[in-house]
Amino acid sequence: MEQSITIELNGERRAITVRTDATLLEVLRDGCGLLSVRETCGIGICGACTVLVDGVPVSSCLLLAPLADGCRITTVEGLSRGDELHPVQRAFIEQMAFQCSYCTPGMVLSAVALLAEHPEPSPEEIAEYLAGNLCRCGSYPRILAAVSDAARSLRQGGA
Amino acid sequence: MSVGQAVPMIDAVERVTGRIRFSQDASLPGMLHAAAMRSVVPHGRIVRIDTAAALEVPGVVAVVTGEDLRRLPGLRPVYGPQIEDQPVIALDRVRYVGDIVALVAAETPRAAQEAAALVAVEYEELPAVFDPLEALEPGAPLLHELEPERPHEGTALYFGIRPQFGTNCCNLFRMRRGDVARGFAEADLVLEETFRTPAIQHVAMEPHAALALWEDGRLTVWSGTQTPFNTRQILAGIFGLPVEHVRVIVPPMGGSYGCKVFPRVEPQAALLAYLTGRPVKLVLRRDEEFVTLTRHATVVTIRLGLTRDGRITAKEVRAYWNTGAYADCGPDVARKGGFGIVGPYRIPHVAVDSRCVYTNLPPAGAFRGYAVTQAAWASESMMDIAADALGLDPLEFRLRNLLRDSETFATGETLHDVHFAECLERAAAAIGWEGPPRRELGDGRVRAKGLAVVMKGMTTPSRSEAKVGIDRSGRVTVYSSTVELGQGARTVLAQLAAEALGVPYQEVRVVDPDTARTPFDNRTTSSRSTYMMGNAVRQAALALRERLLRIAAERLEVEPADLELADGNVRVAGAPASALGFGVLVEVSGQEELVELGESRNQGGLDPDTGQGIASSHWHQGAGAVEVEVDTRTGKVTILHAHASVYAGKVINRHTAELQNLGNIVFGVGSALFEELVYDQGQPVNPNLSDYLVPSFLDLPERMTHDLLERPGAEVHGLGETALPVIPAAVGNAVARAIGARVTELPLTPERVLRAIRARGGERG
Numbered sequence: 058m059e060q061s062i063t064i065e066l067n068g069e070r071r072a073i074t075v076r077t078d079a080t081l082l083e084v085l086r087d088g089c090g091l092l093s094v095r096e097t098c099g100i101g102i103c104g105a106c107t108v109l110v111d112g113v114p115v116s117s118c119l120l121l122a123p124l125a126d127g128c129r130i131t132t133v134e135g136l137s138r139g140d141e142l143h144p145v146q147r148a149f150i151e152q153m154a155f156q157c158s159y160c161t162p163g164m165v166l167s168a169v170a171l172l173a174e175h176p177e178p179s180p181e182e183i184a185e186y187l188a189g190n191l192c193r194c195g196s197y198p199r200i201l202a203a204v205s206d207a208a209r210s211l212r213q214g215g216a
Numbered sequence: 217m218s219v220g221q222a223v224p225m226i227d228a229v230e231r232v233t234g235r236i237r238f239s240q241d242a243s244l245p246g247m248l249h250a251a252a253m254r255s256v257v258p259h260g261r262i263v264r265i266d267t268a269a270a271l272e273v274p275g276v277v278a279v280v281t282g283e284d285l286r287r288l289p290g291l292r293p294v295y296g297p298q299i300e301d302q303p304v305i306a307l308d309r310v311r312y313v314g315d316i317v318a319l320v321a322a323e324t325p326r327a328a329q330e331a332a333a334l335v336a337v338e339y340e341e342l343p344a345v346f347d348p349l350e351a352l353e354p355g356a357p358l359l360h361e362l363e364p365e366r367p368h369e370g371t372a373l374y375f376g377i378r379p380q381f382g383t384n385c386c387n388l389f390r391m392r393r394g395d396v397a398r399g400f401a402e403a404d405l406v407l408e409e410t411f412r413t414p415a416i417q418h419v420a421m422e423p424h425a426a427l428a429l430w431e432d433g434r435l436t437v438w439s440g441t442q443t444p445f446n447t448r449q450i451l452a453g454i455f456g457l458p459v460e461h462v463r464v465i466v467p468p469m470g471g472s473y474g475c476k477v478f479p480r481v482e483p484q485a486a487l488l489a490y491l492t493g494r495p496v497k498l499v500l501r502r503d504e505e506f507v508t509l510t511r512h513a514t515v516v517t518i519r520l521g522l523t524r525d526g527r528i529t530a531k532e533v534r535a536y537w538n539t540g541a542y543a544d545c546g547p548d549v550a551r552k553g554g555f556g557i558v559g560p561y562r563i564p565h566v567a568v569d570s571r572c573v574y575t576n577l578p579p580a581g582a583f584r585g586y587a588v589t590q591a592a593w594a595s596e597s598m599m600d601i602a603a604d605a606l607g608l609d610p611l612e613f614r615l616r617n618l619l620r621d622s623e624t625f626a627t628g629e630t631l632h633d634v635h636f637a638e639c640l641e642r643a644a645a646a647i648g649w650e651g652p653p654r655r656e657l658g659d660g661r662v663r664a665k666g667l668a669v670v671m672k673g674m675t676t677p678s679r680s681e682a683k684v685g686i687d688r689s690g691r692v693t694v695y696s697s698t699v700e701l702g703q704g705a706r707t708v709l710a711q712l713a714a715e716a717l718g719v720p721y722q723e724v725r726v727v728d729p730d731t732a733r734t735p736f737d738n739r740t741t742s743s744r745s746t747y748m749m750g751n752a753v754r755q756a757a758l759a760l761r762e763r764l765l766r767i768a769a770e771r772l773e774v775e776p777a778d779l780e781l782a783d784g785n786v787r788v789a790g791a792p793a794s795a796l797g798f799g800v801l802v803e804v805s806g807q808e809e810l811v812e813l814g815e816s817r818n819q820g821g822l823d824p825d826t827g828q829g830i831a832s833s834h835w836h837q838g839a840g841a842v843e844v845e846v847d848t849r850t851g852k853v854t855i856l857h858a859h860a861s862v863y864a865g866k867v868i869n870r871h872t873a874e875l876q877n878l879g880n881i882v883f884g885v886g887s888a889l890f891e892e893l894v895y896d897q898g899q900p901v902n903p904n905l906s907d908y909l910v911p912s913f914l915d916l917p918e919r920m921t922h923d924l925l926e927r928p929g930a931e932v933h934g935l936g937e938t939a940l941p942v943i944p945a946a947v948g949n950a951v952a953r954a955i956g957a958r959v960t961e962l963p964l965t966p967e968r969v970l971r972a973i974r975a976r977g978g979e980r981g
Binding site for chain 2: 087091092093094095097098099100102103105132133134136137142146149150151153155156157158159160161162165183184185187188189190191192193194195196197198199200201
């Protein structure tokens with residue numbers, strides 16, 4: 058069974074035909090070629106496949122694509138404007154908050170959502186919010202520092 | 217220059233924008249997707265396989281079984297890096313839950329998975345064995361019929377191994393130094409204890425992935441592997457090809473930690489591509505990752521002879537490494553663990569018997585720390601037990617026995633550039649060791665501190681080659697077969713080439729490893745790359761620098777000594793107007809690209825029957841110290857502060873060096889407190905990230921600190937693993953001090969800690 062859905066993907070309106078049992082992860086990766094969306098656990102634990110659905114971080118491995126119909130979807134490909142990186146991405150580079158970077162897109166998107174909700178999070182709040190994003194390389198202390206830096210930078214006008 | 221500085225990775229922008237492409241992202245037109253049907257029994261004879269239903273799934277192109285494999289002429293159906301014991305597909309027998317019984321190639325991943333699930337297999341179950349000690353008992357089911365003519369010479373074997381024919385022991389490594397009987401006779405006190413560690417899994421976030429393509433009888437494989445040259449050789453062996461007809465290209469990996477050392481999915485993808493005539497990609501599901509490779513579960517018994525004044529007179533070790541159904545590199549793990557268990561101490565009399573043992577469990581192989589985590593768990597726990605028995609402070613006891621510069625290790629090799637004591641003292645100081653050893657908070661919570669110190673070898677002997685080139689655009693390129701798995705290899709090699717050639721490191725291109733294009737390297741393992749490959753790159757870049765100077769000297773009619781390199785130019789020192797761009801010099805030479813080769817080798821090796829020789833051309837040295845809080849009502853352990861002090865010698869990139877230490881501490885926390893693969897009669901109980909926990913943000917120690925010890929003029933020491941093995945051992949020692957009882961088995965779960973507390977209560981009561 059297939060179904061047609063309309064989504065706003067990284068700022069662009071897209072009409073896509075999907076299998077009714079396809080996950081959003083499959084549609085974004087295999088259908089749309091957005092390879093920053095990555096599977097690790099397949100059961101919504103690790104956060105590697107995180108995308109923003111109407112601004113909310115969601116494990117795309119668990120969301121059936123038809124349920125995303127009418128939603129605004131952001132992947133990390135839609136975060137930077139041209140060559141200009143998002144302040145969270147810049148902070149990740151300045152703090153070198155990654156090693157293999159497989160988890161980085163999901164981590165960055167969760168951080169973007171956190172900072173939209175809480176512009177001034179404490180380290181404990183950051184850790185709590187990002188607890189659903191795993192980094193097996195263990196870059197966690199650097200990620201906490203990067204998100205704090207990004208929060209400061211966004212409060213100062215995203216400079 | 218960037219060397220020694222904290223500079224970002226050269227591919228940092230690709231990484232934060234998600235544009236970096238891993239091996240699972242590789243694709244080719246007309247590509248098929250593969251899936252595997254795996255055994256559901258731990259040991260059995262395959263009676264019948266029915267593939268009819270699988271073949272009817274729309275989109276399925278091929279379903280292949282061991283029977284098909286056997287019928288293929290010229291194909292060698294088994295492989296393995298040290299013993300050729302693993303079939304590409306089970307031939308007539310399955311040896312663990314997860315053994316591949318059939319492979320499917322289909323137009324879509326879904327069709328492949330659906331078809332694989334429809335392969336019907338009938339088994340005649342055979343008796344199975346899961347415990348390494350039971351597996352060595354007479355009459356235990358035998359996993360393999362090892363014969364004296366095996367292992368085959370000419371495979372990837374690089375050291376002597378000693379399979380015990382007619383048993384499940386696929387390697388017995390022995391170390392003999394002095395006379396342990398005499399050492400125990402000289403002791404005032406002899407202690408003995410047995411320690412255990414469970415199987416755990418690497419959980420690289422990117423699964424194993426390989427894409428195989430056949431063209432005109434030649435095989436190309438894109439694969440996330442730490443071992444491109446071993447993989448090439450093994451694939452050539454399977455398909456009966458000269459190695460030059462196999463090409464292995466390695467994109468960056470989304471983590472590995474040892475799980476991508478030696479072939480795992482490449483033979484299967486290559487077989488399906490061979491049979492279908494189309495490119496085939498195989499990417500494992502997470503549950504398959506858990507049955508593809510694990511860290512060796514171990515049972516280690518240590519007997520230690522001591523004098524009253526705190527000297528170690530003798531150490532006797534019996535170690536058992538549960539390597540599962542296939543040897544993989546288990547024989548080498550048992551060897552490295554065999555000398556690793558001795559520890560960095562002055563011990564005149566040593567006897568080690570280290571056995572690698574087959575059981576009906578998933579294969580175990582390389583894992584970050586490579587045997588030293590299990591070895592340190594046993595030997596560093598034993599050091600604290602000994603200190604307690606002697607009434608000595610654990611730091612003081614270690615300092616009395618630690619090897620110092622120019623002393624001899626149990627292998628007979630003399631050690632230089634030795635910093636064990638310094639690492640340990642710094643780690644102890646970092647957590648305030650001098651304070652009270654144990655503090656009760658009054659509500660059932662107790663705080664205590666623990667220490668551990670380790671030595672870890674680097675693959676010896678080994679060889680790394682590198683090329684550095686400059687083209688007519690003046691661009692510097694590093695050709696190296698060191699793989700990028702998140703450690704920042706591309707960046708560090710670019711920095712080293714850049715330094716020699718006086719260009720910004722960001723402008724250096726580092727090509728992906730490609731056995732057809734990048735020169736030979738042993739493999740990206742054992743924390744060897746920054747040192748071994750780094751030296752090869754540096755030498756190549758320095759040779760290139762000399763060549764540029766010679767060309768410029770001729771052109772400018774001056775002596776090379778009068779010239780200097782700056783900003784991609786060669787010029788007469790102090791005369792910027794004379795500058796000739798690198799690209800111009802390449803044009804002058806008449807070449808498209810000027811390329812120079814560098815090489816780095818280390819020498820040594822151990823006698824497999826005595827463990828005497830050179831185990832490692834230099835040693836990775838580190839210490840850990842932790843403070844824990846144990847809630848004695850629940851058994852829960854909280855790590856308040858974890859510190860690692862690691863000897864770096866010389867740091868090339870401060871960012872990536874620090875990230876190795878931090879990452880190792882985090883890895884060690886998982887291993888210490890909760891990571892454990894559970895099997896029930898060989899059935900994996902927790903092969904998913906819901907039931908198998910890895911550390912998250914919420915599991916970090918409240919404080920994490922570390923040191924990188926550097927010395928002017930020192931050589932680079934690898935950092936990829938050293939800080940990991942110290943953590944579980946230090947946590948175990950801290951918990952033992954806190955509760956006054958020893959937990960001898962990892963991980964330190966609340967249940968185990970509580971049981972130890974209650975057992976102690978029983979003793980006292």
